[in-house]
Amino acid sequence: MGIVVQKYGGSSVADAVGIKRVAQRIVNTxxxxxxxxxxxxxxGDTTDELIDLANEVSPLPPARELDMLLTAGERISMAVLAMAIQTLGYEARSFTGSQAGVITDAEHGKAKIIDVRPGRILEAVGDGAIAIVAGFQGVSQTTKDITTLGRGGSDTTAVALAVALDADVCEIYSDVDGIFTADPRIEPRARKIPRISYEETLEMAAQGAKILHLRCVEYARRYDMPIHVRSSFSENEGTWVVKEADVSQKDSSMESAIITGVAHDRSQAKITVVGVPDKVGEAAAIFRAVADAQINIDMIVQNVSAAATGLTDISFTLPRGEGQMAMAALAKLQDVVGYQRLGYDDSVGKVSIVGAGMSTSPGISARFFEALSQAGVNIEMISTSEIRVSVVVSETQVEAAVNAAHTAFDLGTDEVEAVVYGGTGR
Amino acid sequence: MGIVVQKYGGSSVADAVGIKRVAQRIVNTxxxxxxxxxxxxxxGDTTDELIDLANEVSPLPPARELDMLLTAGERISMAVLAMAIQTLGYEARSFTGSQAGVITDAEHGKAKIIDVRPGRILEAVGDGAIAIVAGFQGVSQTTKDITTLGRGGSDTTAVALAVALDADVCEIYSDVDGIFTADPRIEPRARKIPRISYEETLEMAAQGAKILHLRCVEYARRYDMPIHVRSSFSENEGTWVVKEADVSQKDSSMESAIITGVAHDRSQAKITVVGVPDKVGEAAAIFRAVADAQINIDMIVQNVSAAATGLTDISFTLPRGEGQMAMAALAKLQDVVGYQRLGYDDSVGKVSIVGAGMSTSPGISARFFEALSQAGVNIEMISTSEIRVSVVVSETQVEAAVNAAHTAFDLGTDEVEAVVYGGTGR
Incomplete structure (x- = not known):
């Protein structure tokens, strides 16, 4: 049998008890x-504690040193995990990102992996040992400084290593059982999805489902590495993230499903630029200003201009944390663009239906909007992709919208599964 | 001006306040x-906390992984210290032992430095930056694994780096003002020694003075690197540890001093092998057994054998922590050696007078023993070197013996200095 790469998140190794449990699981494999x-x-909370310590001595810790500091976190967990495995009678060797050959660019705090040279890992595995690798970290090719990969970094480390090692599968463990048709805290009839395509997972992740990070799924898709998302607290099969052909082929029960899941996102805000003169270049000026402020916008809607005034409104959504910065950037622009005023609303939510079958099934949007209408949900903005329809609604109506969509597309199970749907941290 | 290497111990950087204070001090230099x-x-207590964590998952943590774990401690302190310095407007870059070029053998937990290749440090210094280096750690030349240097490791790192960088001085900071003529907690008239030779420092350290570790002084002596022992809590000059010629030459007030200081050690125990047949090879068998158990013995005394019985007693001292192991090793030997019984006494202490002038001044031992006698102190064992006389006494008489020796050799000052004389940790 081949190599299995397993990734355990911070909640799975929060304390000595968790580490011993994970060690047993690794030994079983x-x-x-x-x-x-x-x-x-x-x-567990090591990373936050280290950040607190940094903030005690520095209002804005330098990025190189922050990376040096934070990488101590995985160094601790990996060494202790290796000890726990050896206590069970199996050889284990821990490796830093640098030792494992995770080569990155020099962008501290959000470095990108540019190469993986897992010579020492292969050597350890060849010796019959279990290799434990620090997630989230690497070493810069140019400066030789230690880097961190930013959010989703440990998942990405796992997938990148799995690809470099030509592993059979990359298993991502957290405290949830897999990817669900909706957030079970909101939709009690939500069902675990047995198989899902990379593309659908990307849309789910982008639309607020917090199981896997975009980067890691993109990496897996590029190299066709199967990901098995599962819980470290149970032995249940989780969700397999695979290429589209393998979803329909192996899971006949899913063939007829047009919609795979419903995602929602409460982390966004909406900005409306009211009374923009409807002439060439105005929208470009607005979004250039926002882009220059390093803000990621999501949905954009421009109304048809009123014939009488020649003015239009432009709305877009963005992460709430970046709302004030965007408003400041736009305020500087009022004289140039000549808009009337800015509106800011952070009590919005986004609800999306995702499914690869959508592209060949007409009427999906209509069915979605009808369901929302019958549930009394007012749609503020709409955007679509090949395999997704998203709407922005009032934050108070997010739950009703998720329930309505879940029911309208027959996603539910009759049993209510007892799971918690949470984030994966790094 | 040249390079100054400064070493700060765990008590100097125990928390954010301490780190900021040390940062300011570095910037001043x-x-x-x-x-x-x-x-x-x-x-502060980071190392102990990490060891506790290791013990939670493993009764006997594997040495390679323990080194990986413990080196997270300096990684944290050095990164945070670099941040604190940058906050003061000076560039600082932190480096692990491996990055700083500290090459060791592969003896995890007690690795020896075999080379220092400080290319990255010189580069940082050349750029005008302050380089912060993790003490106590290095990387194995053969296995490329991370190693720790064991007790006194950070001091040794500092001296080794100072030598490799051809620094002007290696400053060792702790929470005490320097090396004293005796422990001021026991002898209130103890005086800070302005200059002391490597050889005397070695004897003081070996005899229980806890300011500097033997390894670091040996390294400094070999390469003639001046050490300046001082407190990070004051601006006072501390004690300069230099070669013998520089002590007498530059500090005329010390020329006449025969005894430099009085050291004491309460960490030892005494084992007596009673009734050993007085024939060739018996002592060798006893000390071979103890050596095979990896136990470091210190003083050895063999009594003249009683003519009537042909039996003798052999006593030796050793670290208390190794007492039970030594007793077990010796117990196995009873049939072979044919001794009568074993005695174990851990309520002993050792008091030593140290001074380079001793070798040319007759009568020093006599004066020492007379002083002890007048103080009512009973001598259990005696050992001497070129520049030292040590006695083992009852633990309850250690204090009286230190005071008597200090007074007999006129070491005291009239002022009582307010200092605390403590250990340096790593």
Missing amino acids: KKQGHDVVVVVSAM | KKQGHDVVVVVSAM
Whole structure:
């Protein structure tokens, strides 16, 4: 049997008890005859505690040193995990990102992996040892300084290592059982999805489902590495994220499903630029200003201009945390663009239906909007992709919208599964 | 001006307040025109906390992984210290032992430095930056694994770096003002020694004075690197540890002093092997057994054998922590050696007088023993070197013995200095 890469998040290794549980799980996989390479995040709240310490001495900690500091977190968890495995009678060796050959660019705090040279990992596995690798970190090719990969970094480390090692699968463990048709805290009839395509997972992640990070799914898709999302607290099969052909082929029960899941996102705000003169270049000026402020916008809607005034409104959504910065950037622009005023609304939410079958099934949007209408949900903005329809609604109506969509597309199970749907941290 | 290497111990950087204070001190040195390279230990109790964590998952943590774990401690302190310096407007870059070029053998937990290749440190200093280096750690030349240097490791890192960088001085900072003629907690008239030779410092350290570790002094002596022992809590000059010629030459007030200081050690125990047949090879068998158990013995005394019985007693001292192991090793030997019984006494203490002038001044031992006798102190064992006389006494008489020796050799000052004489940790 080949190599299995397993990634355990911070909640799975929050304390000694968790580390011992994970160690047992890793040993069980080894006993089944697999070569096992493990990627681990920092224990529980370690990262936050280290950031607090940095803030005690520095209002704006320099990025190179912050990376040096934060990488101590995985160093601790990986060494302790290796000890726990050895206590069970199996050899284990821990490796930093640098030792594992995770080569990145020099962008501290959000470095990108540019190469993986896992010579020492292969050597350890060849010796029969279990290799434990620090997630979230690497070493810069140019400066030789230690870097961190930013949000989703440990998942990305795991997938990148799995690709470099030609592993059979990359297993991503957290405290949830897999990817669900909707957030079970909102939709009690939500069902675990057995198989889902990379593309659908990307849309789900982009639209607010917090199981996997975009970067890691993009990496897996590029190299066709299967991801198995599962819980470290149970032995249940989780969700397999695979290429589209493998979803329909192997899971006949899903063939007829047009919609795979409903995602929602309460982290966004809406900005409306009211009374923009409807002439060439105005929209460009507005979005250039926002882009220059390094703000990621999501949906954009421009109304048809009123014939009488020649003025139009432009609305867009963006992460709430960046709202004030965007408003400041736009305020500087009022004289240039000549708009009337700015509106800011952070009590909005986004609800999306995602499904690869959508592109060949007409009427999906209509069915979605009808369901929302019957539930009394008012649609503020709409955007679509090949395999997704998203709407912005009032934050108070997010739950009703999720329930309505879930029911309208027959996604539910009759049993209510007892799971918690949470974030994965790094 | 040249390079100054400064080493700060864990008590100096125990929290954010301490780190900021040390940062200011480093910046002050930089402002005086020096290039500054700093070696730092882990913050306060970090190392103990990491060891506790290891023990939670493993009864006997594997050495490679324990080193990986413990080196997270300096990684944290050095990054935070670099941040604190940058906050003061000076560039600082932190480096792990491996990045700083500290190459060791592969003996995890007690690695020896075999080379220092400080290319990155010189580069940083050349750029005008302050380099912060993790003490206590290095990287194995053969396995490329991370190693720790064991007790005194950070001091040794500092001296080794100072030598490799051809620094002007290696400053070792702790919470005490320097090396004293005796422990001021026991002898209130103890005086700070302005200059002391490497050899005397070695004897003081070996005999229980806890300011500097043997390894670091040996390294400094070999390469003639001056050490300045001082407190990070005051601006006072501390104690200069230099070669013998520089002590007498520059400090005329010390020329007449025969005894430099009085050291004491309460960490030892005494084992007596009673009734050993007085024939060739018996002592060798006893000490081979103890050596095979990896136990470091210190003083050895063999009594003249009683003519009537042909039996003798052999006593030796050793660290208390190794007492039970030594007793077990010796117990196995009873049939072979045919001794009568074993005695174990851990309520002993050792008091030593140290001074380079001793070798040319007759009568020193006599004066020492007379002083002890007048103080009512009973001598259990005696050992001497070129520049030292040590006695083992009852633990309850250690204090009286230190006071008697200090007075007998006129070491005291009239003022009582308000200092605390403590250990340096790593």
